[in-house]
């Protein structure tokens with residue numbers, strides 16, 4: 001007898017098993033194909049619309065923080081306009097029709113967000129503007145369009161003279177002149193994944209859409225962006241990579257990040273971690289990011305009074321975070337740490353003092369950091 005492979009065996013078994021299934025007994029309404037396609041499109045439009053709203057909200061908050069906090073970013077500053085751009089290439093193939101027709105996103109850089117009050121905002125740039133040229137340079141079309149465009153505007157911004165943009169708005173061509181200002185040089189991205197998470201990888205700050213939905217106010221958005229920015233500004237990735245105590249985690253470092261402190265990430269954490277590789281910081285670095293982050297928030301003129309409460313709210317989404325010590329401080333530690341920092345900053349504001357974090361010896365953990373902990377469902 002010929003041996004059958006498990007796959008062939010399975011192929012033989014399945015039809016037998018299927019005959020045992022019970023067929024529906026009622027007359028279910030028939031779905032029209034054309035209408036199903038229309039509905040698919042409608043639902044995709046809703047997804048994009050929600051993503052775009054979240055994205056603009058995030059960029060608006062982040063813009064204030066990276067500009068006002070530039071003094072805390074040391075040499076990691078660069079010319080900054082306060083707008084971001086994308087093309088259809090930034091969206092998956094099945095979404096391109098929708099973003100082109102419904103949202104006017106072109107194959108050349110299209111303005112995705114203009115932060116209120118920014119240089120771009122004051123110059124009159126509008127979301128949806130299609131950038132035709134930058135100081136006479138015409139953006140290429142293709143996969144790296146946005147990367148090249150960003151490199152170009154960064155380079156032109158360093159020349160010390162206003163940068164001339166030609167944008168298309170409807171059928172009109174408009175010339176806009178902008179003199180960029182200095183800001184912390186870390187891009188801010190919104191991951192479309194429905195995960196309550198955020199991380200910083202030394203050059204970027206990434207907030208997940210699930211996290212954006214959890215925020216109840218712009219102050220909460222600012223708190224998490226500021227925390228992640230503090231990791232980057234304080235060069236925690238560099239520090240950690242040269243720290244021999246983390247030898248075990250080499251290379252691909254994971255970070256459960258700001259808002260986490262032990263929130264249930266299910267499988268998302270490892271997915272996010274293996275896909276991007278951000279840092280797992282020691283508990284002390286987390287405390288420092290909370291502390292310095294609060295200064296970033298205050299410098300951007302966000303009300304910091306409610307910041308400690310955010311950790312009470314996080315505790316209610318996962319009660320294990322109250323006592324769980326892993327890579328992050330527990331939620332009570334974070335609440336109390338922030339409460340003290342709020343007092344310190346408010347006193348400085350009252351006395352008209354410069355808002356700068358108090359420097360001291362960084363107390364790094366002597367213990368070997370634990371592997372990042374994923375809490376099971």
Ligand SMILES: [Zn+2]
Nearest residue numbers: 257258286289
């Ligand atoms: Zn963190």
